[in-house]
Amino acid sequence: MKPAPFTYVRPKSLAEALGCLDDDGDAKLLAGGQSLVPLLNMRLVRPTTLVDINALPGLATISPTPDGGLVIGALVRHTDLLASPLVRERTPLLAAAAAHVGHRAIRNRGTVGGSLAHADPAAELPAAAVALDATLTIVGPAARRTIPARDFFVGPLVTALEPREMLTEIEIPGPVQRGWGFAEMARRAGDFAIAGVAGIVTPAAPGRGRSSTARLVAFGAGDTPLRLPGAAALLAGQPIDRALARAAGDVAARECTPRDDVHATADYRRHLVGVLTEQVVLDCAARLGS
Amino acid sequence: MSVALRLTVNSRTVERTVSARRSLAEFLREDLGLTGTHVGCEHGVCGACTVLVDGRSARSCLLLAAQLDGATVTTIEGLTPGDGLSPLQAAFRDCAALQCGFCTPGMIVTAHELLAEDRAPTRDAIREALSGNLCMCTGYVNIVRAVERAAAALRGERA
Numbered sequence: 001m002k003p004a005p006f007t008y009v010r011p012k013s014l015a016e017a018l019g020c021l022d023d024d025g026d027a028k029l030l031a032g033g034q035s036l037v038p039l040l041n042m043r044l045v046r047p048t049t050l051v052d053i054n055a056l057p058g059l060a061t062i063s064p065t066p067d068g069g070l071v072i073g074a075l076v077r078h079t080d081l082l083a084s085p086l087v088r089e090r091t092p093l094l095a096a097a098a099a100h101v102g103h104r105a106i107r108n109r110g111t112v113g114g115s116l117a118h119a120d121p122a123a124e125l126p127a128a129a130v131a132l133d134a135t136l137t138i139v140g141p142a143a144r145r146t147i148p149a150r151d152f153f154v155g156p157l158v159t160a161l162e163p164r165e166m167l168t169e170i171e172i173p174g175p176v177q178r179g180w181g182f183a184e185m186a187r188r189a190g191d192f193a194i195a196g197v198a199g200i201v202t203p204a205a206p207g208r209g210r211s212s213t214a215r216l217v218a219f220g221a222g223d224t225p226l227r228l229p230g231a232a233a234l235l236a237g238q239p240i241d242r243a244l245a246r247a248a249g250d251v252a253a254r255e256c257t258p259r260d261d262v263h264a265t266a267d268y269r270r271h272l273v274g275v276l277t278e279q280v281v282l283d284c285a286a287r288l289g290s
Numbered sequence: 291m292s293v294a295l296r297l298t299v300n301s302r303t304v305e306r307t308v309s310a311r312r313s314l315a316e317f318l319r320e321d322l323g324l325t326g327t328h329v330g331c332e333h334g335v336c337g338a339c340t341v342l343v344d345g346r347s348a349r350s351c352l353l354l355a356a357q358l359d360g361a362t363v364t365t366i367e368g369l370t371p372g373d374g375l376s377p378l379q380a381a382f383r384d385c386a387a388l389q390c391g392f393c394t395p396g397m398i399v400t401a402h403e404l405l406a407e408d409r410a411p412t413r414d415a416i417r418e419a420l421s422g423n424l425c426m427c428t429g430y431v432n433i434v435r436a437v438e439r440a441a442a443a444l445r446g447e448r449a
Contacts, residue, residue: 001311002332007291008310008356030357037313037352038333050310052357079346103422105340105347105400189421 003040031114068174074113093180097128122192122220131198140165153224179288181280195220195272201284221256240285249278293356300368317355326366337423340396366395387436389428
């Protein structure tokens with residue numbers, strides 16, 4: 001047995017789960033376990049209590065909202081996101097991002113909430129959540145609060161969650177964002193990205209490729225999912241063509257803040273962010289045009 | 291800390307008390323003697339330990355046995371007929387899709403999930419489905435071919 005000793009609890013209600021977090025300041029939540037269990041096995045984390053939240057009711061649902069958006073429970077598995085007609089119809093960007101998460105067996109267990117709360121800077125779903133301007137619901141001992149995804153990610157593996165809090169759902173606002181794009185570079189299918197970009201372009205009025213606003217988010221290119229406001233500003237109100245997309249890519253490459261690590265150099269990541277931004281912007285425009 | 295478990299493994303009810311730290315892979319191999327589930331990387335990368343949990347593929351090295359109270363687990367032993375070979379197993383043999391055999395149980399379990407959902411997968415779909423299972427000696431060409439042959443056999447065609 002590889003992990004350090006811990007007490008295992010499997011609460012049946014949210015209140016009970018929060019009570020478990022309250023009882024032990026070194027407790028950790030276990031959802032899909034696809035990131036946490038390797039960390040336990042390598043003893044990079046040594047929680048004294050493991051709170052298995054898989055038996056909590058009501059957290060594995062995907063519900064439509066009246067404005068055309070979705071509320072997605074924290075325990076929804078990546079496989080269920082991909083299989084959901086609602087997700088494909090209302091948040092196609094999220095479906096595209098989920099398809100890049102690990103492999104089938106990983107997606108069968110891994111959860112939306114777990115991916116967001118783990119906050120790996122190279123992960124797909126956090127970047128998609130920021131690009132989609134999602135709002136996260138957090139429940140704690142005293143109260144329930146909401147936080148925009150863009151404020152949730154604080155640093156590598158660090159979020160705005162307090163020790164006694166739990167992420168319960170993510171809301172993606174409507175209307176459906178049809179001008180979306182998603183691209184990443186990884187050495188093998190299923191690996192974390194070396195770098196990637198998620199984008200949304202919202203048209204001002206009917207018309208080919210004319211944008212009023214854009215949101216571009218890089219991942220694997222900074223300490224958190226990284227918004228690219230300079231590149232997005234360049235697109236505002238402009239008809240998108242290859243030259244403009246290239247220019248946005250150049251700005252994105254300059255404004256991202258990648259680091260060197262064992263997988264790639266910061267320079268290579270910067271180059272990728274430029275190329276992938278150009279591709280994503282063109283994909284956004286093409287989808288708006290079709 | 292110990293946890294009392296009651297679960298179904300390969301259609302049989304199993305009751306055991308296990309350490310909370312025991313992985314499903316250890317539980318299957320060491321407590322139940324089901325050594326067909328192989329343990330390779332032990333951090334979810336290689337796919338050798340893949341089993342079905344409630345009908346879906348999962349890495350048994352990334353699950354705690356304690357999580358599986360009430361669950362239904364199927365291992366490679368559970369996918370093997372009492373007599374002879376399953377269509378997937380026969381296809382792996384016929385296509386020379388195994389050399390050392392270490393990755394084979396995980397390959398078969400993963401391919402079983404694919405073929406349960408899609409009896410006529412494209413070659414790309416097969417490659418995508420198997421992308422999380424690493425083979426270090428046979429090579430993937432014959433493995434993909436074996437899954438195609440098994441799919442044809444399950445459709446009642448000769449491949």
